[in-house]
Amino acid sequence: MNAPITLRADGLRMVFNRRVIFDGVHFALGEMQTLLISGRNGAGKSTLVKIIAGVLTPTAGSVTVSVPGSDGIFGVRSLLGLVSPYLALYEEFSAEENLKQIAAIRGLPYDRDVAHDLLRRVALFQRKDDPVRTYSSGMKQRARYAAALLHRPPVLILDEPMSNLDTDGVAIVREVMAEHRRDGILIVATSDLSDVDRFDERVDLNALR
Amino acid sequence: MRSGDTRRWLRSVAGIFLKDLRSELRTRYAVSALVMFVVTTIAIIMFSLGQEAAPAEVLSGMLWVVIFFGAMSGLSRTFVMEEERGTAMTLQLLTPPSAVYFGKLLFNIVLVVALNVFTVLLYLFLINGFVIRSADVFVLTIVFGSLGFASAATVIAAIIARANTKGTLYPVLSFPILLPLLITVIDATKSATEGVPLAEAGGVFQFLISYIVVLTTLSYLLFEYIWKD
Numbered sequence: 001m002n003a004p005i006t007l008r009a010d011g012l013r014m015v016f017n018r019r020v021i022f023d024g025v026h027f028a029l030g031e032m033q034t035l036l037i038s039g040r041n042g043a044g045k046s047t048l049v050k051i052i053a054g055v056l057t058p059t060a061g062s063v064t065v066s067v068p069g070s071d072g073i074f075g076v077r078s079l080l081g082l083v084s085p086y087l088a089l090y091e092e093f094s095a096e097e098n099l100k101q102i103a104a105i106r107g108l109p110y111d112r113d114v115a116h117d118l119l120r121r122v123a124l125f126q127r128k129d130d131p132v133r134t135y136s137s138g139m140k141q142r143a144r145y146a147a148a149l150l151h152r153p154p155v156l157i158l159d160e161p162m163s164n165l166d167t168d169g170v171a172i173v174r175e176v177m178a179e180h181r182r183d184g185i186l187i188v189a190t191s192d193l194s195d196v197d198r199f200d201e202r203v204d205l206n207a208l209r
Numbered sequence: 210m211r212s213g214d215t216r217r218w219l220r221s222v223a224g225i226f227l228k229d230l231r232s233e234l235r236t237r238y239a240v241s242a243l244v245m246f247v248v249t250t251i252a253i254i255m256f257s258l259g260q261e262a263a264p265a266e267v268l269s270g271m272l273w274v275v276i277f278f279g280a281m282s283g284l285s286r287t288f289v290m291e292e293e294r295g296t297a298m299t300l301q302l303l304t305p306p307s308a309v310y311f312g313k314l315l316f317n318i319v320l321v322v323a324l325n326v327f328t329v330l331l332y333l334f335l336i337n338g339f340v341i342r343s344a345d346v347f348v349l350t351i352v353f354g355s356l357g358f359a360s361a362a363t364v365i366a367a368i369i370a371r372a373n374t375k376g377t378l379y380p381v382l383s384f385p386i387l388l389p390l391l392i393t394v395i396d397a398t399k400s401a402t403e404g405v406p407l408a409e410a411g412g413v414f415q416f417l418i419s420y421i422v423v424l425t426t427l428s429y430l431l432f433e434y435i436w437k438d
Contacts, residue, residue, distance in 0.1 A: 055301045057437060072214040073305050082302055088295035090228070092235050101231075104224030105303045107217035147299075 005067040005079065005154050006030050007052075007185055012061035014047055021047055022208040025061065027201050029185050031154075036196060037189035039205030045189040046084065048205065049159045052187060053082050065155065074107070081153035083144045085163045091133035095124050095143045098132060102147050118146040122172055137164040145176065154184040161188060221304045225312025229287055230319070238290065239320060243283035247328045250275045255335050262338030269398035272332050272339070273391055276358070279324055281380040284362035287313045288370035297370070306433040310363070314425070317359040317366075325355045342404030350401060353417035354394040360421055361386050364428035367435045390420055 012025035021044035029035055037045050050056035052063050054076055065076040089098045096115065103110040119125045122142035127135070132143060141164045148156065161173050180186040181198075188199070196202065233239055254271055263271075291297040300309055329351060333339060341347045361383060369378045397413045 050298075053302060055298055055437065073218055073307075074214070075305070077302060077304065080302065086295060087299055087302075089299070090232065090296060091294065092232055097231075101224065101228045102299075102303060105221055105228065105300065105308075107219075107221035107224065107304065107308075 004031060005065070005185060007063070007065045007155060007187075009052065009063045010061055012048070012051060012058045012063070014044060014051065015059045016047075022205050024208055025203055025205075027203055029187075029201065031184065032182060033201065034181055034186040034188070034199045035201045035203065036199035037187065037203045037205065038191065038193060038196070040191060043205035045191070045205060046086065046159055048203070049082070049084065049157055049187070049189045053080055053157055067154070076155075078106070078151065079153055080155050080157060081148035081151070082157045082159070083141075083148045083161060084157075084159035085141065086159075087144055089132050089140065089143055089147060092131060094129045094131055095119060095135075095146065096128040098143065099146060099150055102150060106151060108151060114152075115146070115150060118149055122146050123168065138166055138169055141165055142169060142172070145173070149176070155187070156180045156184060157187045157189075159189045161190065162192070218305070218308055221308040222312045222315065225300075225304070225309055226315040226319075229313065229316040232290075233316075233320070239283040239286040240323075242286075243279050243320075243324050244327070246282045247275060247279045247324065247331065250278065251328070251331050251335055255337075258337060260337065265339075265402040266395075266399045268336060268339045269402060270395050271336075272329070272398060273354075273395050275332070276325055276328055276354070277383075277387065277391065278380065279328060280321055280358050280362055281383060283324065284317050284321065284359070285366040285369060285379045287316055287363070288366040292370040301437065306436040307429060309436060310367075310429060310432040313367075314359060314363045314428075317363045318356060321355045321359045321362070322352075325351050325358075339402070341401050343401045343406060343410075345407045346397060346405060346410045347401035349407070349414055350394050350397040350417075353414060353421065354390065354397075356421050357390040357394075357417060357424070358387070360425045360428060361390065364424075364432065364435070367432065371435075386424075390417070393417060393420075 006029065008028040009025055013023045014021040025048060027035055037048055039045050047056065051058045065079055067079060090101065093101065096119065099115045100110045116125065119128050122145050124139060124142055124146065127139065132140060135143065161177070162170050165173060177186060177188070291300060333341070365379065365383050365386065369382060372378050393413055393416055397410060400410050
């Protein structure tokens with residue numbers, strides 16, 4: 001997590017079925033910087049998150065992640081970790097099996113100690129061998145954190161980070177967010193504005209239609 | 210691609226393949242559908258033929274009808290399940306589209322070869338009058354036919370996984386793409402029942418190899434546009 005990294009968005013515009021979701025999104029982030037994406041329901045927070053993560057192509061504009069060594073075939077995938085309620089894990093496998101497979105699909109070796117530390121951290125270690133389909137929605141959200149952090153990404157993107165979490169879960173997420181504030185780039189998309197002052201940059205999608 | 214990237218890409222392809230294989234062994238979604246379809250269809254053919262021996266060209270055609278619809282009932286699962294479970298986006302975040310395509314292609318090859326071996330053995334055992342006189346021509350037809358089916362079925366599955374009418378669209382969209390393959394393998398199977406030697410059937414296999422290479426290359430080039438929203 002120590003390479004100099006910058007992430008910038010220039011003139012992002014998204015149109016669905018002739019409806020403009022947002023237009024003119026610009027931001028630039030460096031190491032130890034944070035971005036809050038805010039807006040009411042349907043304002044396009046998740047759409048913008050997907051564009052930043054590279055899984056959705058914007059109608060116009062571009063997102064550039066610049067870090068030495070990110071130009072290979074895996075591109076920015078190695079640099080990003082995404083947690084979102086719509087990001088599913090394989091329900092027929094246990095949390096640990098999911099982590100093993102995620103490492104294999106990334107083409108990386110599976111580090112059992114790191115994976116176990118993460119599972120302990122999100123309080124899933126006792127249930128690590130149970131199929132994900134037996135988990136509650138809060139436990140699935142915790143498993144998503146373990147999956148997103150497994151490859152130690154310098155850029156962490158959280159879409160509705162507290163979704164389905166209990167008090168302990170919220171405390172874990174606050175700790176993860178604090179770590180990324182110190183070590184990398186943190187992007188949070190939420191309609192909860194209670195922590196708005198703790199972010200360096202803000203994109204308010206309500207104002208960008 | 211740098212050599213480190215190539216090794217990582219190959220590990221990723223293997224990761225996708227093994228994930229699908231483990232998932233299939235655990236859930237048996239595709240295998241159950243395929244086996245039930247093949248058994249039911251061969252039973253219907255068997256009962257409708259009774260003790261009558263149909264001509265070799267009819268029996269060769271019917272074998273590939275069973276294989277075609279059997280494949281159509283199971284091969285789309287690899288992509289359809291990713292879309293239905295919401296894991297397609299997870300895969301997009303983990304690895305480049307080319308690794309997803311080749312991992313899924315590898316899994317579909319294994320699945321279709323297993324399906325075809327099962328179907329052929331059952332067909333040979335149960336259908337009256339279906340006798341193979343050129344084993345080498347028949348084995349090569351099944352092998353290249355399976356590879357052709359898998360390469361066409363994989364990319365079509367990726368396309369229809371995004372559609373609302375997945376079940377009906379799959380065979381309809383596959384048919385025109387698989388038609389040249391079907392005509393060729395039905396003809397080659399008929400040759401195998403008539404005892405045509407391998408040297409005389411060489412042109413058929415040249416066509417099948419060209420079909421597989423062209424389709425796989427095109428699929429690889431187009432897959433990124435199909436896979437990403």
